[in-house]
Amino acid sequence: MTKPTLSEQIRDALLHRIVTGELTDGERLVETRIAAEFGTSQAPVREALRELEGLALIQSRPRHGRTVVPFAEQTIREAYVVRAALEEAATRLAMLRGSFSADVLAAAVTEMSRCAADGDRDGVCAASVAFHRHVVEAGDNLLLRRSWEALQIEARTMIALVTLEPSLTAVAAEHRDLLDVMRAGNVEDACRHAREHQLAYAELPVVAEDALAAPAG
Template identity: 40%
Template sequence: MNVSAPLLRTGLAAQIREFIVDGISAGRWEPGERIVERRIATELGVSQGPVREALRQLEALRLVESLPNRGARVRPFTEQDLGEIFPVRAGLERSAAELALPRLAGRVDALERHNRRLAEAAETGDLQQQMRLSIEFHREVVEAAGNRLLVSVWESLGIELWTTLSLRLHQTEIYSKSAEHAVLIEAFRRQDPEAPRMLHEHVMNYAP
């Protein structure tokens, strides 16, 4: 998120939530570190109310925790956390692919662009860019379902953060994902009824 531009008033808490998740993903706030409402509000030029609401949302997602008289901090993440999040993500993406399958053939060009850029990022060794492009590929599939609730729930999982944590803890070889994506693209192109199952298995490869 570009913090130099003023935040839109609509969906302010959601935008702040995204800003905090990006910060955790990038290592700005490490597990166990405090997130100070006032500092975020000052940096973003907003009141503390929407920052507090964003932190409440992140607490509901188990990304932060509140401490009595100490405010919020990033939760120390465990193997169990990772083991729980990826089956949920995989199930959502399988449902998305089932809904989207008739339309995904028309999105093959966009999927191929994402995947081509992912392969290029792998060649340069840019892990952060690889991760972002991989998630963009999956977002394309989820949005193709045309189900706003499903997209909202998927986004709320903090996909980028959990993927980052998995990469850090398990040194997942994300450079191999472009090859797996290519297989999925061909399945989407021919509207293979097995494509949703294939996508589910692909996502579970990120899990510990």
């Protein structure tokens, strides 16, 4: 199993603190302090902060440095409900048009499985996004695709993987199931699987709260 890099460990630790509310809206993230906490130089901290900014969890402003952006649990929950509807519609369009490539989806699943075996969460995230993006693009609906991209899919997928800490192998298996249903050709079954796959992640904030409240040990 590939060990996470130091910057990835720092990123994930800070992500957990933001999602659970340990780091609050507007709180400054000072590179030197974080580096001292993790016993490292500022270079991996800087990389971790850049990634968190890419995930839209922190922002950088002149004279203010990097600060935490409000993490709205309801917004996350609502985004997955919207994503479920969009991906159900995209799946229906792609199935009816016969425009999706099973080979492209299979390649994404294979990559997901490989990354899962290596413990590569970033790789699983990238392959998962590639899988779903292909289905959305195969739907050939520009407004649907723009709406889907506006949900910041990469960011939300990474938040789900880091916060829920699901089995990466199970994540790959879920996508293999989605592909198998699409290959079988039943439009309604494929749409139902696409919808339920996303709705399961709409519970992310609730699970995160439960984990925070649970006693240690």
